[in-house]
Amino acid sequence: MSSPTIKDVAKSANVSIATVSRVLNHSETVHKHTQERVLEAMDLLGYNRNEVARSLKFRHTKTIGIIAPELSNIFFMEVVEAIERCVGPFGYSLLITSSNDSIEEEKRKLQIFIERNVDGIVVMPAGAEGQHFLTKALDKIPLVMVDRCIEGINVDFVETDSRYGVHQMIKALSHEGYKRIGYIGGDLSIHTAHERLFAYLEAMEELGLKVENRFVYHQGSMTQTSGRSLIRQALLEVDYPEAFFIANDSLHLGATIQALEMLSSSQLDQLVFASFDYLSYAPLLKLCHYAVAQPCDKIGEEVSTLLLKRLSGNWEDYPKHVMLKPEIKVLRANGGIPYPLGNSKSDMLSS
Amino acid sequence: MSSPTIKDVAKSANVSIATVSRVLNHSETVHKHTQERVLEAMDLLGYNRNEVARSLKFRHTKTIGIIAPELSNIFFMEVVEAIERCVGPFGYSLLITSSNDSIEEEKRKLQIFIERNVDGIVVMPAGAEGQHFLTKALDKIPLVMVDRCIEGINVDFVETDSRYGVHQMIKALSHEGYKRIGYIGGDLSIHTAHERLFAYLEAMEELGLKVENRFVYHQGSMTQTSGRSLIRQALLEVDYPEAFFIANDSLHLGATIQALEMLSSSQLDQLVFASFDYLSYAPLLKLCHYAVAQPCDKIGEEVSTLLLKRLSGNWEDYPKHVMLKPEIKVLRANGGIPYPLGNSKSDMLSS
DNA sequence: CTGAAAGCGCTAACAT
DNA sequence: ATGTTAGCGCTTTCAG
Numbered sequence: 001m002s003s004p005t006i007k008d009v010a011k012s013a014n015v016s017i018a019t020v021s022r023v024l025n026h027s028e029t030v031h032k033h034t035q036e037r038v039l040e041a042m043d044l045l046g047y048n049r050n051e052v053a054r055s056l057k058f059r060h061t062k063t064i065g066i067i068a069p070e071l072s073n074i075f076f077m078e079v080v081e082a083i084e085r086c087v088g089p090f091g092y093s094l095l096i097t098s099s100n101d102s103i104e105e106e107k108r109k110l111q112i113f114i115e116r117n118v119d120g121i122v123v124m125p126a127g128a129e130g131q132h133f134l135t136k137a138l139d140k141i142p143l144v145m146v147d148r149c150i151e152g153i154n155v156d157f158v159e160t161d162s163r164y165g166v167h168q169m170i171k172a173l174s175h176e177g178y179k180r181i182g183y184i185g186g187d188l189s190i191h192t193a194h195e196r197l198f199a200y201l202e203a204m205e206e207l208g209l210k211v212e213n214r215f216v217y218h219q220g221s222m223t224q225t226s227g228r229s230l231i232r233q234a235l236l237e238v239d240y241p242e243a244f245f246i247a248n249d250s251l252h253l254g255a256t257i258q259a260l261e262m263l264s265s266s267q268l269d270q271l272v273f274a275s276f277d278y279l280s281y282a283p284l285l286k287l288c289h290y291a292v293a294q295p296c297d298k299i300g301e302e303v304s305t306l307l308l309k310r311l312s313g314n315w316e317d318y319p320k321h322v323m324l325k326p327e328i329k330v331l332r333a334n335g336g337i338p339y340p341l342g343n344s345k346s347d348m349l350s351s
Numbered sequence: 352m353s354s355p356t357i358k359d360v361a362k363s364a365n366v367s368i369a370t371v372s373r374v375l376n377h378s379e380t381v382h383k384h385t386q387e388r389v390l391e392a393m394d395l396l397g398y399n400r401n402e403v404a405r406s407l408k409f410r411h412t413k414t415i416g417i418i419a420p421e422l423s424n425i426f427f428m429e430v431v432e433a434i435e436r437c438v439g440p441f442g443y444s445l446l447i448t449s450s451n452d453s454i455e456e457e458k459r460k461l462q463i464f465i466e467r468n469v470d471g472i473v474v475m476p477a478g479a480e481g482q483h484f485l486t487k488a489l490d491k492i493p494l495v496m497v498d499r500c501i502e503g504i505n506v507d508f509v510e511t512d513s514r515y516g517v518h519q520m521i522k523a524l525s526h527e528g529y530k531r532i533g534y535i536g537g538d539l540s541i542h543t544a545h546e547r548l549f550a551y552l553e554a555m556e557e558l559g560l561k562v563e564n565r566f567v568y569h570q571g572s573m574t575q576t577s578g579r580s581l582i583r584q585a586l587l588e589v590d591y592p593e594a595f596f597i598a599n600d601s602l603h604l605g606a607t608i609q610a611l612e613m614l615s616s617s618q619l620d621q622l623v624f625a626s627f628d629y630l631s632y633a634p635l636l637k638l639c640h641y642a643v644a645q646p647c648d649k650i651g652e653e654v655s656t657l658l659l660k661r662l663s664g665n666w667e668d669y670p671k672h673v674m675l676k677p678e679i680k681v682l683r684a685n686g687g688i689p690y691p692l693g694n695s696k697s698d699m700l701s702s
Numbered sequence: 703c704t705g706a707a708a709g710c711g712c713t714a715a716c717a718t
Numbered sequence: 719a720t721g722t723t724a725g726c727g728c729t730t731t732c733a734g
Contacts, residue, residue: 002410003491005727016705021729031703046487051466052406053727056710059353061403063446071435072428072631081422081449093463095414096447098432112444115402136397140354224631257634261684280423280575283608284635333612356711367721372713382719404711407726 004045013041024049055117062091064307065113067123069101074279075249075296076124079146082300083122090308092119099126101221107132114141120307125150128189142310144303148191156310158302158322162192162276165292165326166199167206168341169245169274172290172330174207175339178243178272182215184230184255185247186222193222196247196276215241222247227254235262242270249277256285278329289336293327355396364392375400406468415658416446416464418457418474425630426600426647427475430497433651434473441659443470450477452572458483465492471658476501479540493661495654499542507661509653509673513543513627516643516677517550518557519692520596520625523641523681525558526690529594529623533566535581535606536598537573544573547598547627566592573598578605586613593621600628607636629680640687644678 006020013020015034022030023038030038041047055061064087068076084094095118099106106126110133113121120142123133130150133143144156173181183200186193197218204211215234220226227250234240235258246252252275259271271287278293285291302322310318330336357371364371366385373381374389381389392398406412415438419427435445446469450457457477461484464472471493474484481501484494495507524532534551537544548569555562566585571577578601585591586609597603603626610622622638629644636642653673661669681687 003488007727017728018705018707018730019703021727022704025729029703034703048462048488049466050468050727052403052412052468053710054729055403056407056712056726057728057730059710071432072425074423074425077423077428084422084449093446093448093467095444097444098435111399115400116444117401117403137354137399253632253635260634281604281632281635283611284604284632284637286635358711368712369714369722370720373720376713380719385719401711404726405713407710407728408712408714410726 003050004047005050006047008045009038009041009047012045013037059117060119061117063093063095063116063118064120064122065095065097065109065116065118067097067099067106067109067113067121069099069124069126071096071098073250075277075294076147078279078296079300079303082297083304086301086304087308101126103127103129103132110135114138120144120311122146122303122307124148125191128191142307144306144310146299146303150191154319156306156318156320158299158306158324159192160292160294160299160326161323162195163199163202165276165328166196166245167203168328169276169290169292170200170203170207170209172328172336172339173243173245173272173274174209176272176289176337178241179209180212180215180241180243181209182212182234182241182244183217183247184227184234184244184251185218186226186251187219190222192276193218193247200245212241215244222251224250224254224257227251227256228258229254231255231258232262235259243272243274246273246275249275249279249282251275252277252285252288253281256287259287272335278327282329283331283333286334288331289334291329291331293329295324295326298324354401355398356401357398359396360389360392360398363396364388410468411470412468413442414444414446414467414469415471415473416448416460416467416469418448418450418460418464418472420450420452420475420477422447422449424601426628426645427498429630429647430651430654433648434655437652437655438659452477454478454480454483461486465489471495471662473497473654473658475499476542479542493658495657495661497650497654501542505670507657507669507671509650509657509675510543511643511645511650511677512674513546514550514553516627516679517547517596518554519679520627520641520643521551521554521558521560523679523687523690524594524596524623524625525560527623527640527688529592530560531563531566531592531594532560533563533585533592533595534568534598535578535585535595535602536569537577537602538570541573543627544569544598551596563592566595573602575601575605575608578602579609580605582606582609583613586610594623594625597624597626600626600630600633602626603628603636603639604632607638610638623686629678633680634682634684637685639682640685642680642682644680646675646677649675 006017010017010020020038023035066080097109103126114137122144124146125148128150130153133153146158149157185197188194217230246255272289273287274290275288276292278291330338357368361368361371371389374386417431448460450460454477465488473495475497476499479501481504484504497509500508536548539545568581597606624639625641626639627643629642681689
């Protein structure tokens with residue numbers, strides 16, 4: 001009928017449930033012979049430990065809740081995969097859910113995680129609003145944010161150095177001779193969109209390049225659809241710039257596809273991109289001369305380390321902000337040309 | 352200190368725990384005034400329901416376990432997203448894990464799911480071995496397989512009609528005038544690799560096209576890396592075919608990138624692909640004339656429907672095999688030309 | 703070395 | 719309308 005419990009095993013092996021529990025937990029204090037009988041009984045009945053009962057007893061579930069804006073995004077999933085590799089060996093499983101880029105949904109999912117007693121939470125926030133992270137229950141649950149952070153919410157946070165990455169992109173474009181560089185990004189309420197726009201502005205200024213506001217797009221979500229429509233607006237102008245920096249891979253994908261559709265091949269030869277992110281299909285983005293590759297594995301590792309540390313009760317450096325250096329890719333096949341890396345404030349990085 | 356329980360709330364509101372439980376469960380039989388007091392107490396203490404305790408009581412966890420060969424694969428994650436959309440409204444959360452394409456890992460993850468009392472399981476099997484799915488515990492847990500099935504394991508299963516898709520691809524290529532069509536796939540122990548190879552062979556025969564075994568590759572996993580190395584072998588021959596059918600998107604991606612690296616642009620003009628899968632970056636796969644787009648959302652829906660049905664105790668049509676018709680894409684921008692769809696055995700499908 | 707019993711947080715008879 | 723209590727499956731003192 002219902003799954004066998006230690007009670008059933010105990011009866012079958014003619015011992016008490018305490019003894020069954022002992023062999024389950026590899027206690028040394030149980031007689032060889034008894035142990036065998038118990039093991040046999042377990043086998044016979046097809047017994048499986050009930051983790052939810054243990055969870056109730058121990059007040060931990062050995063699960064980490066993860067909230068991502070979408071699941072079908074390679075970047076997010078690569079860091080999730082890395083997290084699983086890191087925390088899995090410690091017995092943790094992942095409860096993964098999507099916020100669908102909605103704060104409301106994020107709120108709901110967070111509540112579910114709390115009620116399910118997850119031991120830790122990692123979230124890639126959907127937006128700039130984060131009051132829901134201030135709830136009392138979260139005082140006891142380690143929470144680390146990834147990729148996007150929220151102003152006023154001081155929690156452990158790991159991200160890639162956007163500023164460094166963007167500066168390198170603009171520098172590379174400039175070094176190649178481009179003076180007019182447009183920008184394609186997303187709504188400023190998205191942390192990375194905000195960071196990257198300002199880094200772009202800063203870099204342009206530093207290099208003495210003029211920013212043409214008409215070609216600086218920062219609206220909407222950072223999706224493929226948005227990428228298409230933004231670049232479309234630009235390409236509809238007669239005097240659009242030859243180069244664009246694009247703030248993430250979805251936008252980049254959309255922009256490339258749109259450009260391929262709208263432009264003749266000679267026009268295409270005159271259009272160059274540099275962008276954030278470098279994922280599995282990056283080699284196909286032919287207009288791209290330079291890209292910033294985020295260290296997904298490393299991000300996952302850092303998140304896990306932080307989580308495991310908090311889980312073990314160590315809060316000494318809370319809240320910690322870890323900033324990872326990305327790798328700069330020069331796509332020579334597409335026309336990118338190597339340039340001197342680094343700048344006054346950052347140190348060298350291999351490509 | 353520790354999270355407040357109904358006990359704390361009861362004390363604070365000066366009622367019994369039963370009453371607290373009643374307001375928690377929206378029982379009608381509690382006095383308005385009492386209810387208010389309880390609600391206030393909850394609010395004051397920051398009470399959250401403990402789902403683990405409820406799970407123990409109810410013997411269900413409201414969670415569905417999902418095992419995918421990898422998480423950073425858009426196809427898998429799109430179906431997972433669809434599943435979440437379908438079962439979420441019924442209160443289910445997803446415990447998602449990767450088998451890393453390893454049977455051993457799959458076995459381990461399955462055991463974890465059983466011990467955690469997931470209510471249902473969906474798995475995209477890593478390989479052709481599936482003895483571990485025969486364990487007694489699974490008699491009580493609905494399990495549905497997706498995309499790949501395992502011989503001898505009769506469970507609910509939903510897949511895309513590979514045969515139909517492949518036939519259409521070969522037909523399209525043939526209609527466009529190609530007579531020599533190679534095949535790039537994976538190890539036959541992978542269900543889809545097996546299905547698609549035989550469909551290819553069958554279609555070639557049906558159309559009176561000669562199969563050249565030298566250019567029929569079916570080995571290794573269906574990954575980007577494998578795609579690169581397989582097409583490389585082909586392109587190293589002087590007389591490689593002008594057209595190839597490729598069995599999935601990762602292989603396709605690898606093959607395209609490799610071809611782009613190895614071939615001159617005039618050689619590239621002479622190379623044509625048709626393939627299974629059509630994902631977000633598909634428009635960039637320039638060598639592709641035709642593609643089979645799997646209905647990810649529909650797959651997720653079917654899986655969910657089946658799962659929910661079993662979960663509600665309805666096993667009447669078990670084991671059910673649902674086969675979904677894919678959509679055929681003609682990539683005109685890349686040179687694909689529309690052709691008469693359908694064949695003697697299948698009915699028409701819009702493109 | 704083994705057993706009895708309490709308790710983790712909650713629900714649901716069964717009482718009152 | 720509300721309180722008392724047993725019990726979900728397990729671990730863990732405390733006794734023997």
